[in-house]
Amino acid sequence: MKLFVFVLNNEEFLEEVIQAYIEAGVTGATILDSEGMGRFLTYEIPLFSGFKEFMKGNKPYNKTILSVVSSQKVVDRVKKLVESIIGPLDNPGTGIMFSLEIDWAAGLIRDEEDTL
Amino acid sequence: MTLLQSKLPVQSIHIHLEYDSKEEVIDRLCKTCSVGPDDDLFNAIMNREKEIATYIGDFCAIPHAHIASLKETVVTCASLSRPVTWDDIGDEVILVFLLAGPSANASVHLRLLSQLARMLHNREIRNRLIDATTPQEFHSCLFSKEG
Numbered sequence: 001m002k003l004f005v006f007v008l009n010n011e012e013f014l015e016e017v018i019q020a021y022i023e024a025g026v027t028g029a030t031i032l033d034s035e036g037m038g039r040f041l042t043y044e045i046p047l048f049s050g051f052k053e054f055m056k057g058n059k060p061y062n063k064t065i066l067s068v069v070s071s072q073k074v075v076d077r078v079k080k081l082v083e084s085i086i087g088p089l090d091n092p093g094t095g096i097m098f099s100l101e102i103d104w105a106a107g108l109i110r111d112e113e114d115t116l
Numbered sequence: 117m118t119l120l121q122s123k124l125p126v127q128s129i130h131i132h133l134e135y136d137s138k139e140e141v142i143d144r145l146c147k148t149c150s151v152g153p154d155d156d157l158f159n160a161i162m163n164r165e166k167e168i169a170t171y172i173g174d175f176c177a178i179p180h181a182h183i184a185s186l187k188e189t190v191v192t193c194a195s196l197s198r199p200v201t202w203d204d205i206g207d208e209v210i211l212v213f214l215l216a217g218p219s220a221n222a223s224v225h226l227r228l229l230s231q232l233a234r235m236l237h238n239r240e241i242r243n244r245l246i247d248a249t250t251p252q253e254f255h256s257c258l259f260s261k262e263g
Binding site for chain 1: 164167170178180181182226229
């Protein structure tokens with residue numbers, strides 16, 4: 001099992017991204033409203049207001065999607081589908097995706113039928 | 117040696133300068149920076165000040181600006197023998213750290229600005245800097261307590 005985290009920079013793609021999750025076999029996720037450090041720094045701390053120019057192209061607010069997935073295979077499927085929607089994650093300003101191994105979890109509902 | 121230490125040699129520290137205005141202080145510090153003559157650092161700094169003053173509280177200010185032709189960030193600083201008014205609401209400043217960073221890359225500039233702001237919020241460091249009577253003493257105060 002893995003904790004799969006995706007920070008989606010452009011919120012406009014959220015619906016399509018969630019559909020991609022479902023298609024890839026991720027049946028549950030938690031979606032958090034989030035904010036980039038750059039926006040907070042330059043708009044909320046007056047000392048750093050002169051750095052707004054360096055934040056151009058970055059979205060002020062984003063979505064962080066947390067999900068627990070069964071295997072690397074699911075991660076790969078989600079990544080491929082998500083990149084078909086938002087473009088390669090190597091492109092600046094698209095998002096950040098990573099996973100971590102989970103050694104224990106409770107409360108997860110397994111879909112016995114959906115193992116492929 | 118930390119990043120700030122590498123950017124702020126003793127020669128860049130000025131003790132107990134006597135000026136009557138913020139503009140005079142900034143002008144003096146700009147002239148001590150090794151920024152090319154074609155770059156109007158003073159105007160860049162003052163334009164940034166007009167946006168919102170760089171007073172950070174407790175008699176400290178960190179004026180700064182980005183300069184297109186700069187290759188690396190430069191830092192200079194001063195303590196003032198008498199406070200000068202820094203902003204529209206009358207906040208007064210005794211410690212001034214001036215930074216100029218390259219327009220193309222803000223990362224070092226940002227790190228230095230953050231480090232200075234954090235250090236200057238430490239009352240003990242601040243008081244020792246204000247009381248320092250030589251650049252060497254100021255330098256020691258700054259870096260003996262640096263975290």
